[in-house]
Amino acid sequence: MAAAAVLAGSLALSGCDRGGHTDLGLALSTMNNPFFVGIKEGAQAEAKARGLKINITDAQNDPTQQINQMETFTSQNVKAAVINPVDSDAAVPAVGVANRADVPVISIDRGVNGGKVGSTIASDNVAGGRLAAKALAEAVGGKGKVAFLEGLPGTSAARERGKGFEEGIRAWPGIEVVARQPADFDRTKGMDVMANMLQAHGDIAGVFAANDEMALGASKALGSASGKVKVVAFDGTPDGIAAVRDGALTATVAQQPRLLGKQAVDWAVRAAEGKPLPREVKVPVVLVTRENATAFTG
Structure with a gap:
């Protein structure tokens, strides 16, 4: 009743x-x-x-x-x-x-x-992308080569996070985005894409991954360099926050x-x-x- x-x-x-x-x-x-x-x-x-x-x-x-x-x-x-x-x-x-x-x-x-x-x-993905760019730039000391693991093509979240990141990183002329590729918001694909990027760019100082799952995959691909190469993510999932707490990820832009x-x-x-x-x-x-x-x- x-x-x-x-x-x-x-x-x-x-x-x-x-x-x-x-x-x-x-x-x-x-x-x-x-x-x-x-x-x-x-x-x-x-x-x-x-x-x-x-x-x-x-x-x-x-x-x-x-x-x-x-x-x-x-x-x-x-x-x-x-x-x-x-x-x-x-x-x-x-x-x-x-x-x-x-x-x-x-x-x-x-x-x-x-x-x-x-x-x-939706979360404010554009603002979040800008926030991620600033966090990554500060983490690498304002200079160096960085990579960008994009989300699932065709989704507004991937486009908006990318837009915000691009806008934010332009404020740091000492930083060069040397590689960018979709990994479809997937952890396994994030690991594979990161591994391929490292073969071409072994001197990457930082990574922005458009979600926690890709960032966690990227962190695994980094191996012994995990924690040294700064990785900023997006989502704020329990696994992502735990990885930030443990030092595997530098930061994550947390949604709710x-x-x-x-x-x-x-x-x-x-x-x-x-x-x-x-x-x-x-x-x-x-x-x-x-x-x-x-x-x-x-």
């Missing part, structure tokens, strides 16, 4: 109730990454607190899966759907499925390059995945109620270093 009351109050749609047994859908790009697991946990906790049923799916980095999952959501008569796109372009057909069913859509962490999306909730998941549910509910939504919701990031890593809770 209490849950039903919360539901009625939270999802009082304008003029009608869509019905069905699932209130919200959340289509994640992958759950093979601690960051997205954090988003899942935050969304689950908020949905539970509101007495809502949420269907959370894993696309395993396959855009076609997200189309199928959005079709499942609409068949369940969800009142709103949240998508974390595998690819910002390839997610457009998935959003179109919801649009045709008049299901409001919120995107999280990454934008969608088409379709009707109410809000995009559980807060992102919580806000996704909050804004999805507002969308379902027909309330006006901002185009973008930016969640702040913070730099985690060895000095504050122990106290940092993410």
Whole structure:
């Protein structure tokens, strides 16, 4: 009875109730990454607190899966759907499925390059990229050769972090970016790409990896040079923060995945109620270093 009351109050749609047994859908790009697991946990906790049923799916980095999952959501008569796109372009057909069913859509962490999306909730990736550039530049003493491990091509997060890093590193004329290559936000690929970069540039002084997973792979590839070559990451996952605390990583720009998941549910509910939504919701990031890593809770 209490849950039903919360539901009625939270999802009082304008003029009608869509019905069905699932209130919200959340289509994640992958759950093979601690960051997205954090988003899942935050969304689950908020949905539970509101007495809502949420269907959370894993696309395993396959855009076609997200189309199928959005079709499942609409068949369940969800009142709103949240998508974390595998690819910002390839997610457009998935959003179109919801649009045709008049299901409001919120995107999280990454934008969608088409379709009707109410809000995009994401960390301030551009600001985070600038913060990472400054941290790396200071760590290498303002001069030397650095490498850049880019994220998954086609995602807004990868583009925005890269944009911020490029803007930030230009302020340091003594630093030269001698290598840059995507490693798809993946730890194993990060290790392989870093190993290849080291063969061509054995005198690299620092690395920016656009997420913790790639940074951890890069750190492994560095071997005995790990800790000597300065590695700055992005995400603030438990593994990433532990690596900063232990000295394997110099710093990580920490997102707040559980807060992102919580806000996704909050804004999805507002969308379902027909309330006006901002185009973008930016969640702040913070730099985690060895000095504050122990106290940092993410």
